[in-house]
Amino acid sequence: MAFLTNFYAFLFYFAAFVIVSGLAFKIVQYSRTPAPLKIPTTPAPTTRSGVVFRMMREVVLFESLFRGNKWTWIFGWMFHFGLFLVTLRHLRYFMEPVPFLIQLVQPYGIYGGFAMIVGLAGLWVRRFFVDRVKYITSLSDHLILGLLILIGCTGLLMKFVFHVDVVEIKTFFQGLYSFDIKPLPADPLLLLHLLLVASLMIIFPYSKLLHAPGLFFSPTRNQVDNPREQRHIAPWAKKLEQQ
């Protein structure tokens, strides 16, 4: 099945290009856009290290969401932490030799897979049964949830029900590094799984998945509360002073 192999090789080159260049573009855009005013949501840290600590709590624990809605927090955190473990587990396909830490995390990656699906299901249920959340949900929100759940389910099915040749998969991805295209097992479940993952990578920089880099650039969270001590002025605002 040379055609399929070539198609998937091309697909992953393309997807990798889109996610890297798309995210790089957005990150550069965010960082180049000035924040002309000090707008941290207070009480806010008064030092840079305090801000790093605040951001860590947001990134790792979803602190604000915890204060906002416990159910969304439970499901959202389960999904993201699950996805994190699954991602770590998958690194074995992309590294040779596999680092000890990644070997260690392998079994937890499986729990992560389940946590991810439970979390996503919980989040999806809210979109149907909470009238406020239903009101703000658009078709793309459903599709992204569906995409992620399908990725999780196809992955778990390959682990527990229809096994695939993981060695061959690893050979395929290792080959991509050196533009040496090795055959990909023509397993329908695997092909579906990979197709969905590539789609996720492609839509990442063009969708709400931009919340990932966005969080780090949010002025209400990443600014130090020191406006009286330090004058903060954007380049375009500085120009007004020279008039």
Place this chain on the structure above:
Amino acid sequence: MAKATFEVPELTQYTEVPAIQPGAMAHSATFKSKQEFQEQLGFPGELVDDWQVKAIDKMGELLGKYRSLRVYMDACVKCGSCTDKCHYFLGTNDPKNMPVGRQDLMRKVYRRYFTLSGKLFPKLVGAEDFTKEVLDDWYCYFHQCSQCRRCSVFCPYGIDTAEISMAAREIMDSIGVGQKYCNEIIGKVYKIGNNLGLPGPALADTLEGLEEDVYDDTGVKVRYPLDEEGAEILLITPSADFFAEPHVDGLIGYGKVFHEAGVSWTLSTHASEAANFGMFIGSYENMRRVAQRIREAAIQLKVKRIVFGECGHAWRVAYSFLNTLAGPWDFLDPRYPVPQHICEFTHELIQQGKLTFDKSENDDKVLTYHDSCNVARASRMGDMPGGQFEIPRAIIRATCNHFYDMDEDTIRDRTFCCGGGGGLLTDDLMEVRVKGAKPRLDALNNVIQEKGVTHMAAICAICKTQFSKVLPYYGMEMDQILSLHQLVSNAIVLTPGPDDAEEDEDDDLDGDDLDNDNKQENDEAA
């Protein structure tokens, strides 16, 4: 009792999250700004012909100037955490008053014109053309946001609807669709110096009257100076403080505190307004122009320090933006932060033991405290994060014997807006204001029932005006809202100056009070 042309919600013990009722507030329409008010702010007088193109251009410009807007347009995942946090949603049930519902009014236009997915698959991602209907929705619902930032506390990405409301109003102003209330007021500040349009002689007259009143009440000459060159402190306070109850009682209190501190101070006619409505309309240029008056007044009067009176969003602009807009302040005394809040000033004196209080003067009241939204979530007082919560409460505890906080979920950084902030304090938005006050008043009513609270203190001119107006709609009294410095004013024991009367000749009662005051002071000194 106020007459309502709409249904006033019933207060509940705890604010319940209502079922959504699409379109419930779609009829709300604040008066549009007339040509003359638009033009003095540098905006077109009426809706321009090619408004759609101009509006999209303006949105592009703002996306390049404000990182907040740029990031917040992209980052929302529609998780729903904010959906039950806005007081206007909780009071009106209209889903476009949910923070994300309001943001989406702009986000759908952003997606249509600025994102690939919205250009290619508008239906899929909820993108929409910027039609006249959408513009009307913008005008309606971006004037039902008080920019209180409660939503931003609970958003996992810190998305602040205030930033989006400000940008929307700036875009609308730029195509000739402005709001009368805000734009007319900013014009008054340019022309006369304050929001209420009180001219210099009227201010002088009022302040003179205050000096007489305070002398009659206390037998002590407390000064309320205006435009005094060389004073140490320039006090910038909302013009409501010159004008009406309960604001003016706060101003009386500031004067007494300065008197006891023994520092010279002055008000300024040129900068006789703390408020800066330039923020409400999201116009950096206008906000800067309004803020520059304070710099000019400080230079002209050769003061060494700047202190702000009780005003919520004014304190946000002062604390967070003044250094940016009108700094650097290197010509002022570097030992003090610029600017300082009157509460910081009073609190410091209390800590140094320089103020004496007779707390029993406030024994006829049981107090609670309303954290004003812009003070709580957009500024600070003192050195520590959260000082904006602790310092005002410390002042109340120092001046009153009976104080109870409202429910934890409704105070500090989770405080509910009074319902009148962000440029909505106008009679043509009375329905929004009354309904938006419900969550705050639910909590107030709760402490009234359970703790016997009689009064609520606040440190914001908008809060005070708003509560005076909306409390009667809920069967409460308009005078249940007080200035924080009114409590200080009641309890403070004044030190008579050399030319003050030892005994008050014409009023025995006041004379007795004075004697008692003096006695207590001696006791404390001993």
